[in-house]
Amino acid sequence: MSDCILRMSNINKSFFGVPVLKEARLEVLPGEVHVLLGENGAGKSTLIKILSGAYTREGGLIEINGQAIPAISPKEALNIGISVIYQEFNLIPDLPVYENIFVGKEFGKGIFVDHKQAMEKAEVFMKKVGLNVSPKTLVKDLSVAQKQLVEIAKAISNHVKILVLDEPTAAITEKESDMLFEIIKELQKEKIGIIYISHRMKELFEIGDRCTVMRDGEYVGTVNLSETSEDELTKMMVGRTVNFEKNINNLKDNDQVVLEVNQLQYRNYLKDISFQLHKGEILGFAGLVGAGRTEVAKCVVGALKKTGGSVKYKNTELSSSLPENIRKGIVYLSEDRKEEGLVLSHSVMDNIVLPNLSKLAKPFLRKKEMVCCANNYIQTLRIKTHSHLTEVQNLSGGNQQKVVIAKWLYSEADICIFDEPTRGIDVGAREEIYNIMKDLIEQGKSIIMISSDLVEILKMCDRVAVMREGMIETILENNADLTQEIILKYAMQGGE
Amino acid sequence: MEIVKKKIDGKLSTLTIYLGLGVIFLVFALTCKILGKNFLTLNNLFNIITQASIISILAIGASLVIVTGGIDLSVGSIVGFIGIFGGLLIKAELPLFLAGILCILAGALFGFANGMLVSYGKVPPFIVTLGAMQVARGLALLINRGQPISGFPKSLGMVMSFKVFGLIPVSVLYVFVFYAIIVVIMGYTKFGRHIYSVGGNINAARLSGVNVKKIIVMVYVLSGIFAAIGGIMLLARLTYADPNAGAGYEMNAIASAVIGGISLSGGKGKIGNTLVGAIILSTLTCGLQIMNVPTYYQTIVTGIVIVSAVFADKKKERQSE
Amino acid sequence: MEIVKKKIDGKLSTLTIYLGLGVIFLVFALTCKILGKNFLTLNNLFNIITQASIISILAIGASLVIVTGGIDLSVGSIVGFIGIFGGLLIKAELPLFLAGILCILAGALFGFANGMLVSYGKVPPFIVTLGAMQVARGLALLINRGQPISGFPKSLGMVMSFKVFGLIPVSVLYVFVFYAIIVVIMGYTKFGRHIYSVGGNINAARLSGVNVKKIIVMVYVLSGIFAAIGGIMLLARLTYADPNAGAGYEMNAIASAVIGGISLSGGKGKIGNTLVGAIILSTLTCGLQIMNVPTYYQTIVTGIVIVSAVFADKKKERQSE
């Protein structure tokens, strides 16, 4: 095709001598949403980073509008009109939202910046993406989802020819996703080429035109999304099909309450949170961005100091000491793997064993056992890594998330609170994780699952608590009648 | 409502440091009153700022470097080197103005070497500037074989001791002019905002199109230039060049920045407050000396007051836990 | 194959620092040979380690603190304080052993205060330990009115100068024993891994159930204890207590750690390499003094060699861009 806006061909890239991209290809037409699909670690983000100049390629050709592009710096890429929302946030925590949106392309005359203009312009973009905070808010004070919205605003504020979105919806809910799709459709009209990466199969069909599938750094094929199905794509991606049926849980013990939360308060963010968790139950938490689900979880485990109410674990009041609660068997998997989940500069093994060192210290740590257990999880979760000693920051996003999951699985806790556990995880691996959750239930453990992915909530949970503006709006039984629409209605407007 | 409250809180927290300075002033003024000493006189206020002037100029450079997440240990030695270098130039009868320019160039050169090694060489700033500190001190000793220089023309002294309107020491003006400029640069220019972004998240800054290496080099160059200016000021203040001059100044400069709330992890802090930090340090020295507190106690009290001032400043952070 | 290559690469990169030390040794040995001086003798090797011994012990504490992302500027002053404090105790005829215990307690107390202010008080480590540095120095001067102490029993000197098997100075043994212990602690205990995690990502560590505040306090306490041990060693080495002793040691200790590859941003670094860093520094001093290089050049050469050594070490990082 000669009229494509972007053509990448025969792209190679290796890290420390390990090839990651092997003759990878991608062709994008103007005005199309081109989906890039592949398992965790397939090389999608790497391909994108080569396009944006964040990495240098080791051979291959990049053409834009038929013109070959040499190796370029991120700044040059931006100038050409390549705008990228990276999978890992690239925001500056101590600068306000509006400055983050325009960093590197500040408004103003000569050397000076015009803060006022920047703020006004920022508000326009923020409104577009549905970010309802003051533009002066510091980015570090935002929730993960809000940060994602800042990234989107930042990307669309560029004058773009090619827009790349690397898992933009992994951390946001339906409402914001819909706004994003509106924006994308607007941009399509301007004949912009859009590359879209996501592991949420459902939305691909909603937004995408064509889809390129990658496996192990290689090009597998390109298909028209209107002519294919989820199963077919999954097969191209992981080489097998994956079932998507509702999980039916017979193990739930309604008489045995393991966790009882009563009138929990947290400053002015949470009001009167009350719920019970039963033995062998998966309790889902749904809600829009900023509804306060994360705060509930953090107050329960003691990562935040609650300002009122009580949390009872097996009929005894829980202290607000996090290490003590972890020892008792209540663990929290953070939604923010970069800030709170992982020590990025440490190895896969060190991250997995970190919460579990007490088990391994007798009194000296037994390295063999550590290696053994790390490799065990690398296998069962199929974490794609060179070895257990690889630094986590060198893993792909989804594989990093698997490390976070591994570290909490290994802790063998009684109550697991998983906050967006499958954020950025591919369909195949998602299934493994669901299976592991089922195993946990079978062992008599209980799970609270916070997720922005309603498909997953409906598939896994026994009951669903829907939150809105710091309160639990309702708790719904997950029976055959429950649909995404019902949950969304409660999340957005409340019960009335 | 809440937003308003938050705003006031925010303002207050940047005000804590001024409050701290105010309290220190008040305590000294009262104690001195009781002891029958003069503390709160206009002349003494000028003294305090003059005594803070050199450190506060160095502290500008220190702050910039710290905001990018680095550190500059070389400024004290550069002060010493510039004294001898400038001294030799003046002795060779170069016009003061030209000597000044050459000194600033020399300072910029040191800074440039530091910046290149940090940004392109990937050597940690601590090591680079520790090395530069030793090289500059060695050169200060070497180029005049360890000898101090004296006997400068009167005009040199006027560079620092001249009084504007016969009242305000010019050194006080330098401080306010430089700080006014740097506050504008940091707050209202692209360069300033880029410095914050580099320190806040270097990868994000790079991927957003900020030329991070250039920014880092420029910041070290500026630090070198301010060190040179400090060196010239010290030379003029003493009309004497000592190859050992400036030893330990880097620590005072860094301390001023950190007391003023510049975070050593980078990306954060208001540069104007650095001046307050420097003035707090010199107020302490001045006040304790006027009260004739024995030297040993002075050290102890200074240590305790610095920690207490910052401790008070962090009240909010402690509460937010 | 590739994995093997990577492993060797990894090993090599931790080896660069040893290589650097090797090169420095070689250069000195050859030059001294030519100049007809003795450098490569067993006795001189022991000298080098003995001369590095105190700094290398302090550098253990410095490294621990740096791994948590902090810094400890107070150790040099604590060395000075402990000299006078221990000296007074010994003069008061306390048994050496008991005096030693009390010194270590005093060091631990300083460290405890530092740690509490850093972890619970949220005061930046730089400020806390700068304050502690001044307080400790003031106390060192105060408790004996600025006077040194001398005339200690012979047995005190033996604490450092005793030779095991009539050959190996006991100070060399101290160094290796302490490093052996700390290498095991950092690599093979829960406490050690927790220290790394706190420095790597304090939030992640906290949410993983690490009691980060306790870890931070303990690390500063350890730094205080190692400073006290260094102070006792210096007292024994000189059998003379000088209230100014140890000034500037903190910088040498931190430099040793950073040359050894401990990252000032925390979470990373092999503590064993800190010892290599300390030995590099003392080899430089020793070699240059043996060659009788004039002081000016010594400072300059030391500065350049330190930067070059680390520059060579960062080759890989530069390439990976």
Next chain:
Amino acid sequence: TETKTETNGKNSKTEVKENKAEIKENKTDDQKTIGFVGMTLNNEYHITLANGAKVEAQANGLKIEIQAGDQHASADAQLGIIENMIANKVDGILLVPSSSDGLESALTKCKEAGIPIINLDTKLTDSSLKNVGMDIPFYGTNNFEGARLAGEYVSKNFNKGTKTAILKGIEGQTNAAERYNGFIKGAGDAIEVIAEQTANWEVDQGYTAAQNIISANPEVELFFCCNDNMGIGALRAIKEASLQDKIKIIGFDAVSEALNLVENGEFLATVAQYPAEMGKLGVQNMIKVFQGEKAENYIDTGTKVITKDDVKEFKEYLKTFE
């Protein structure tokens, strides 16, 4: 020039009287205050100097404010102290300068404020005094002279070409240079300098430097240490190498430990100055200035090489200042 300065002196005296009137209003008593600006108070020599002044001032019913720069002994710190003393309206200043020509700015400020100065210990250079147009009395001694005496002692008692190592003070300091030069001058060809290193006045650095010098030059016979501290360090290194019989040490300052070491033969000699005397004379003459009399212009407090023969006597003399 002399007459000129005298009128200057008178001027300042009248100004002092005005100040006095002001102070009377503030203070309840008519006590005069002397400001003592030390080089540092972190070592024995300077503490003794300050104590000499303090004891004398108290004996005469005067107030004395003792301040000093910290370990760096910098001219800048002293300038700050003097500025603060001027602000605080002291009546006279005893100055132990950190360098002989680094305090011109400070002197000018005192002159402008009309505060009389007496210079102790380290002499301000004539060119400095000329530059600021002041004539300042000096009581102290000459470091060069003291070191030269030590050198002469060596040339009398040692063979020609004695292999000598010198430990120097902080590079660039006036005292350090004078002591080094004086010794070289006095010793002449009696010594062959085989090594010289800076040990920054510190005990531990003296120890390290001596250790390295000994291992590079086992033939060394004499250490001249520009202060006793470095000598104390060198002694440790020599003892450890069991070379006490072969290597002699000469120090400088006559601090108490050095005197003990001379007494028991571990130091060959040390050079004594009379710091307490300087402080005492300073106060006595400042009183004269206060009373409108002329201060003694120059008193050499003398230096002496203290050896085993006269160490007892010298210790007796020191006792009178305790």
